[in-house]
Amino acid sequence: xxxxxxxxxxxxxxxxxxxxxxxxxxxxxxxxxxxxxxxxxxxxxxxxxxxxxxxxxxxxxxxxxxxxxxxxxxxxxxxxxxxxxxxxxxxxxxxxxxxxxxxxxxxxxxxxxxxxxxxxxxxxxxxxxxxxxxxxxxxxxxxxxxxxxx
Numbered sequence: 001x002x003x004x005x006x007x008x009x010x011x012x013x014x015x016x017x018x019x020x021x022x023x024x025x026x027x028x029x030x031x032x033x034x035x036x037x038x039x040x041x042x043x044x045x046x047x048x049x050x051x052x053x054x055x056x057x058x059x060x061x062x063x064x065x066x067x068x069x070x071x072x073x074x075x076x077x078x079x080x081x082x083x084x085x086x087x088x089x090x091x092x093x094x095x096x097x098x099x100x101x102x103x104x105x106x107x108x109x110x111x112x113x114x115x116x117x118x119x120x121x122x123x124x125x126x127x128x129x130x131x132x133x134x135x136x137x138x139x140x141x142x143x144x145x146x147x148x149x150x
Contacts, residue, residue, distance in 0.1 A: 001071055008064040011057035016136035018050055023133050027126065040118040044110045047103055047125075055099075058092050080146020087139040091132050098128050 026046070030039050065088060069077055102124040109118030 001068060004064040004067045004071075007060050008068065011060040011064070012136070012140070015054055015057040015061070016133065016140070018053065019129055019133040019136065022046065022050070023126070023129055036115045036119060037113070040106065040110050040115060040122060043122055043125075044107055044118075047106070051099060051103070054095060058095065061088060062092065078146060078150050080142055080150065083142050083146070084139055087135055087142065091135050091139070094128055094132050094135075098125055098132075102128070 030042055034042060065085060069081065069085065072078070072081055075082070102121045105121035106118055106125065109115070109121055
């Protein structure tokens, strides 16, 4: 179980920490110093490097989470564990949508140098990452508050 917990937490740190860095640090700097062609090209490259790590994190979070859920007794697990599962799956669905819809649009727009379409795709990605980051931070709070109150 300790290996599952380690891989679970490590994967959460990679995913949520990456979103925090991208949303709170890289995004405002890129928006203030880069013109749309450079900014959109930068983001397409950043996502090309970050999203494989997210896919690996999603897989590990799901596998280790389900393993630990079974150790906790399945659906008899504490409510905060079940809340973590629901919030985590919601985050995974949002990420899959980002990957298969606006991210693909961003890549096509950058390749075609269609900066208007790229900007629209990036705006959608930014909004969804903001939502996912909020859910991720909420999930962390739920787990720690749930454990403290259990």
